[in-house]
Amino acid sequence: MITESQKDLVKATVPVLRESGVALTSYFYNRMLTNNPDLKETFNMGHQRSGAQAQALAGAVLAYAENIDDPSVLAPVIELIAHKHVSLNIQAPDYNIVGENLLHSISEVLKISMDDPLIEAWGVAYGQLADVFINAEKALYEQHQQTKGSWLGWRQFKIAKKDVESEEITSFYLAPVDGGDLPKYEAGQYISVRVFVEDLGLKQPRQYTLSNSPQSDYLRISVKREDEKGELAGGWVSSTLHSLPEGAEIEVSAPTGNFFLIDPNKRNVFISGGVGLTPMVAMLNQLITQDMPQPVTFIHACRSGLVHAMKKHIQAHQAKFPRLSTFTAYEFPQPSDVLGQDYDVAGRLDLASMDNALLPQDADYYLCGPMPFMAEQQKALIARGIPVENIHSEAFGTGGVKLS
Template identity: 40%
Template sequence: MLSQHTMDVVKSTAPVLEVHGVEITKTFYKNLFEANPALLNIFNHANQEKGRQQTALANTVYAAAVHIENLPAIIPVVKQIAQKHRSLGVLPEHYPIVGEFLLRAIKEVLGDVATDEIIQAWGEAYGVIADVFIQEEEALYQEAENKQGGFRGFKDFKVVKRVAENALITSFYLQPADGSALPEYLPGQYITVQVKDPNEEYILNRQYSLSKSYDGESYRISVKRDQKNTPIGKASNYLHDYVQVGDTLSISAPAGSFVYEATEKPVTFIAGGVGITPLISMFEKAASENKAAVKLIHSASHLNEHAFEKALCRIAIPENVTYVQHASDVAGKITKEMLAEQVDLTGEVYLCGPVGFMHEVIASLTELGMSRDQIHYEFFGPAMNI
């Protein structure tokens, strides 16, 4: 239990963290990896390259400072991050290392402003916050392990089928290499795939949504090739170029809190590009049980980039279910006017796609009168504000 004095000191640092948070977390990760390079086998390199991880951690540290007297207020963020941590194999023994380098980074960036009193207060606060994460993550590890066929950490799965969905997206079907039962998952969840590229010094970890409903037979991930061959696309391009039927991939048990929740209200799913992948199983689940209107809008850059068209058309057979294709090369961006016409604003919206796309859609929906509680979204990466 933190003393009132400790909480007051931590809370007083919030304005400084709001300004210097990203600088602190960039310094933190730089120093952490220089001293502990083996941790690069756990972290998602793509998120590091884009600065997403640094921004997400800065947001979390700032939120912790603001809400230090009421930590339950940040539990939704904790749960989302804990899902990512569990899928990456973060363990309790990692937290003291992180705490040590976070405090060092605060001192390095803030200099004399970070007094001994502030560093001590943050050390105490970090211990309490770390315990919250450790407990939440252990519960998730146990939940994954206790399912039929469940497991803790990573397990080898065999590629049993490979399908080109279009020129850019290829699907990989995966089954447990040991022939055990396939653990169940919720519509919208993802797995972490460990890519062991012989040309890379460290393991590449990348999360991919499970792009079909659970059938007890196989998992499916649908991977978009990075045409620009950026460092961020290394894992995806390796899968495209080298992974064939019969190969094995080490994956984590399904994770993620962006899942479909049953409702009697109308539901609209809005996907941008490969953001369609977590929404496929959600759309199928809603179409099978919701008596109200169910609609999926898939926006892509070009008409030929609408993957899974036949499968989505089959899901949309019931009268209350609609599948809408939108191509920006023909119709331009999704506008507020289009959303007003296509979305039942009294219902729920599930949204996934590039961050710019989601920002625009969320802004338009809120301008049209939808509350944030009606809009559910997933960002492909760490928990960042949109």
């Protein structure tokens, strides 16, 4: 149990963490991965090189220090990260490795002895936080064990089919090599995939939202090709996936995540930007299987029709279900878009100017896309009087990026 004096020591590091937290966590990751090179196949090296991983951890460490008196306020973040850890098969012993390297990093960066009371205080604080994560993840692992068709760790899948959705996005239909059952997951959840990256000589993981409602014989992800390797998170994994032929095998973790359709019997509004439409399509498909019990609004923003994935899929649903309303914003419409009249507005999405019928007060709202996009849409919804508790966002980590 952490003492009040130890809490005070941890809180005293808050100014340092605000000023130099990223430098500390960058040092920590370099130390840990140097001492434990096998972990390079657990952590996404693209996030390491871009600094996204260090930024996310720095934010989490700072939040814990600031809320050491009442860590319960961090429950939503802990739940989010626990799902990420389970998708990467993080186990309890891994926390010992992280703790040892974190404490030594604090000692070495701050130039204080490992016997200093501050290191002891952070050791106790870290131990308590690790126990919280271990217990949360244990419950998720047990849930997977009790779910028919689910599994623990990595399972071999083959790419059964590739379907080009736009100039940038391709859907991958993944079938289990063992031919076994697949679990019933929640529309909006994600999987981790792990592939061998030639440039690194390593297996690399990346998390991708499942872009369809549960199917009996395949999982589907729709992946944006990101050719910049290292600077943009996922570049190595996405470019490797796009280069693989049908029939190639990859490793996949079981579906997980805490962003999913909450109430199919309520009015729902889906707002997405770019490849953020993938969980929205999965949720819409789930509602289609239930004959769409309530009206749905599907709002999407992207650069142009050239990169608008699954457009025909949505249009086909709209033709069949009058309760489905759509609205599309193309920031830079192409001549073919103008001729086809395939969008509603040119320019950035502006919820303030939209018809009230498309944005009802009593609906649940789901947002997914780049962090600035989601922040802008949430602000606009609140300005329209939508209760904040009715707005649900797909957060890709504490810093707005996937933690893998």
